[in-house]
Amino acid sequence: MIKLQNVSKSYRVDEDTIFYALKKVSLEIKETEFVSITGPSGSGKSTLMHLIGLLDKPSSGDVIIQGKKISQLSDDELSTLRNEFVGFVFQQFNLIPKLSVLENVLLPTVYARKKLNYDPEAKALELLTKFGLIEKKSSFPNKLSGGQQQRVAVLRALIMEPKLILADEPTGNLDSKSGHDIMKLLGELNRNEKITIVVVTHEADIAAYGKRVIKVKDGQVG
C-alpha cells in the first residue's frame, strides 16, 4: 500500500552541517497491517510517520503510494489523498477548539472533493453513538477529558472511511487506562474494519499492540 525506497530526510543545521533525521529508510506497509514504530525520542519516528502520511516529502528516495511516486503528485493531489486515504491521530489530540465535537468529526468531509456515498452528518452521529460520545456532540473540546478528546480524534480520522490510520504517540497525553482503551479501539478497527494501522510510540507496552514492530534508531530502521 505504501512503500518507502531509500528515503532520507535531512535538515541543514548551518553553513556546512546537514543533519539527517532519516537515513536511507526502506520499508513497506501492507494493507490491513497493524504496525508499531518505536524508538527513543528524537530518533525520527514522527518524521517517518509524516512521510508515510504524505504530510512531508523526502530529501531523497521515493515514497510510493498505490504505485505512484508522491514526488510526481501536486500539492492538491496530496491533499486529496490525505483527505480520502489517511486518517491522522496526534499526541495532542489537535481538535479545533472553536468547533463542537460533531463539527470536529465532520471537518474532513468539509474538505472532501469526491461525492460521498453516505450522509456525513448521519455517519458522524452514528459513529458518536457507537463510541459513546453522542451526549457530547454539541460540547466543545475543552469540556472533554483527554480520553474523550482522543476518541473524538479517532472518529474524525474514521469519518472519511480511510484505508490507513496513522497515530503519532496517541497515548502520550493520556493516563494508562485511557491509553489502553484507545489502543484497543485501534485494534478493533484493524480487526473488524480491516483498516491499516500505524502507531508511533516509544512505550513498549503500547508498541506491543502492533503485529509488526519497526524499530527506529538515529534515523535508521533496524
Next chain:
Amino acid sequence: MGYLLFIVRSALEDFKRSKMQTFLTSLGIVIGVFAVIMLMALGLGLKRYISDQFEALGKNTLFVTPGQVLQGGGFGGAASVLGQRFDIKDLTNLSRVKGVVGLAPLSSKSGKAKGTVKTEYISIFFTSADFADIAGLTIDKGRFFDKTDIDKHAKVLVAGPKIAEKLFGSTINALDKRVSVDNVNFTIIGIIKSKGGGGLGGNDYDSYFFGPYTTGFIYDPQKQFIRFAIKTDPNIPLATVKAEINKVMLKRYKDDEFSLLEPTEILSVVNSIFNIMNIVLVAIASISLLVGGIGIMNIMYVTVSDKTREVGVRRALGARKNDILLQFIVESVALSIIGGALGLGLAFLGVLLVQGFFPAYIDVPSMVLALGVSSAIGIVFGVLPARKAANLEPVEAIRYE
C-alpha cells in the same frame, strides 16, 4: 453542513470569543466608513437642498451680480465680496430692457428686532413687489407690499413665518404689529407661507423679513443693491434677453465687473463643487480606511500565527492551500464588514441627529459603497496573511508549538 457555511461560521465563532478585540481591530474601518458615509450624506443633502431651491426658481430667471461669480467653474468673484454694488440707475436701465417682465433689486439689512415675545437678530431683504413672484413666495396672512408702498417709502414689512413666530409667538399675533429694527419702526402687513428652504447662499426665507427697497435706503444713504433677480418673458428666447441685458450693463460696467447667471448654471457649478468636494472627502477618508486595513492585516497576521498548528491539522485532514486561503480571507472580510456595518450604523445615527437642522441623507449607493469598500479592504488586506497561512508547510505547521 455546507463548505462555505462551515468556513464562515468558523470565522464568526472566533469573533464571539473576543468581542473587544474584534471591535478594536475594526475600529479603523468603523471610523473610516462612518466618515465617508456621514460626509457623503451631508454633501448629498446639501446638494439636493440647493438643487430643490433653484429648480423652484423656474426656467425664466436670471441673476445680475457684481464681479465674476462663476470663474473657472467655481465661485470666484472678489468684487462681490469687496462690496461693489449696483444702484437706482441700473434698476431703471434694466427695467427698460425688452423681455424683462419682473425685476427685483436686492439689498439687505441685519439688526436687532424687538417683538412682543422676544428680541432677535434678524435680516431684512429690501426688494420690489416682483420678488414674491420670482422667489415663489406666497402670502399666508395679510398682503405683500406693492408699488404704492415703494413709492411712499412705506415702513412696512412682510415676515417669514419662522421669525414671526419667534418674535410674536405665532404668525397671527405678528400681523399688523409693530416691530422696531435699529430704532426704525415698521408695521408687519403680511406673513408668507412657509417655504422651508433657502435660496442662493442658503437663505431661509422663512426666517427673513421683506420690505420695499426704497424704505431700505433709510439704512443706506448710497442707495445701492447687492444683486438683481430678473424674470424674463417666456415667449422671448432667454439668450436674446441675456444679450440685451449684457449690452445695457456694459454701458456702465466693465465686462468683469458684473455677471449674468441662470439657475441652471449655478446648479452645474454647485454640482461641480460637490463633485470636487466628494473626491477630496473620499481621499481623506481613504487614509482612515487604509489605516483600518493595516490594522486588519496586523490582526490577521497574529491570527495566522496563533492558528499555525490548526492550519497544519486542517492540511493533514485534507484541506488544500486554497481552502486555507479562503478561510482566512473570509475571516478578514467578516472582520472588516463588521467594521463597515458599525460605521454605517453610526452614520445613520449621525444623520438622524443632524436632520433637525441639516438636510443630510444616506442613499442606497452610499450603503452599497460602504459595504463594498469594507469587503474590498478585507480582501486586499487579508490576502497577504491568508497566503502566508496557505503556504505553510503542513509538516512545519503540525510541529509548531
